[in-house]
Amino acid sequence: METRELRYFVAVAEELHFGRAARRLGIAQPPLSRAIQQLERRLGAVLLDRTSRTVALTEAGSVLLAEGRAALDAVDAAEHRTRRAALSAAGRPGLVLVAKASASRELLAKLLDAYAAEPGAVPVEVTLCGPAEQERLLREGRADVALLHRPYDSTTGFDTEELGTEGQVVVLPAGHPLTVRAHVHMADITGLPGLPLPRWPDPDGTYPPGPGPQVRDHAQLLQLVALGRACAVSPESCRAQLHGDLAAVPVLDAPSVTTVIAWPPHSRSRAVADLVRTATRLQ
Template sequence: METRELRYYVAVAEELHFGRAAERLGIAQPPLSRAIRQLERRLAATLLERSSRAVTLTEAGAVLLREARAALDAIEAAERRTRRAALAASGRPDVVLATKAGASGELLAKLLDTYAAEPDAVTVDLLLCGIGEQERMLRDGRADVALLHLPHDSTAGFDTEELRTEGQVLLLPITHPLADRPHVRMADVTDLVGLPMPRWPGPDGSYADGPGPQARDHAQLLQLIALGRACCIAPESCREQLRMDLAVVPVLDAPAITTVIAWPPHSRSRAVAGLVRTAARI
């Protein structure tokens, strides 16, 4: 299969409409239809069920959509990493570190300061991102290394080094009845708090249905909690950036959060290796 065919197929499978897919791709509809029929003949599989009213995916079509997305992501990652390797070879080395905005603040600052003092240190470009985005940035080649948080992020396919394990706390408005408690349990959060958890966007940017308010970043989250519209369970290190209008209550039986530094196993970057060594040391 050609990359062009995969792009064509993904557009049709996501839009479930040949006209919209052709417009998205910037081509006419007839050659797009021919390309999809040719792909089906080559694979000896029906990928799309077509009727006068709708286009739907077959089981085989759903498999190809998943695999095609992964293949296209891998191609884009290879292109980005190749360009970055060429820059490094031309005497302009740097390393791109992706991390969730508002997370691991003290740890991140110590890592950057300690690494900058190393004799062979290079420039570290930070990508501050939203919930779960640092993993995608590492997989698609936008980042060389990332700080991930278990069990929320997946480290499948990466090499990792554990940096810190910590408990979790409940963030509440300072005026909440539970704000003065020395600790709570997960059942208390469900039964007594009376505030919903925020809803975060998925990979496609959409929000799942639910009672909680929509939140896109750390600043929005803290504002929603301060206004009494939401609560949140977060790693204990969030105390480093605590606002005066928020309360922090330890959650005794919440799962621990482990922060790891992760990088692609095939990386040969000396800058990445140096940054990982520094992270492990501190």
């Protein structure tokens, strides 16, 4: 199977419309129809049920959609990592580490300092981004390592090492009645009048339906909490980032959050291995 065929199929499977898919791919519709037919013939499988009005995925088709996306990601990753390897041979950027903007600044600083002190350390570029984006960057080979937070981030398909576990706190506007409590339970804060929990985007960038404000990152969220429009359940370490308008109370029954360092398997890079080793030795 050629990646071209895969790209074509994925486009059609996502659009469920040959015309739109062809436009997205920048080709005409007839060659696309032909390519899909050829692919089906070669695989000996019907991938799409099509009438002249509708296109639907078959069982085999949805398997190929999922697997094909992963395969295309792997090919893209190979390309990006090769380019990056060529550049870093010619000079600068050694490693790209991606972390959520809300990640513990303390842990990150400690890690970078400790690694920089290692013999043979290479320059580390830090990319901060919203949640869910990290996974994509790592999968596509635009980053070498990521700091992820289980159970919120999926570590599926990556190698990981645990760096530490912490409980969670609820972040509230200063002066909220609950802030006098030594601790609370989840039941105390779900459905708090006027302070809904926020909605985070799904991996595809859309928001699940329901109440609560839509947020993209932690700074936005804290802003909303300070404005009295939301409350937030976050790892304890976020307390270091709270200012006077905000208060935090431990939530006893919230799932604890594990910070992990994650990297793509097949990574043969000594730099990644060194960084991971440094990270695991931190505590």
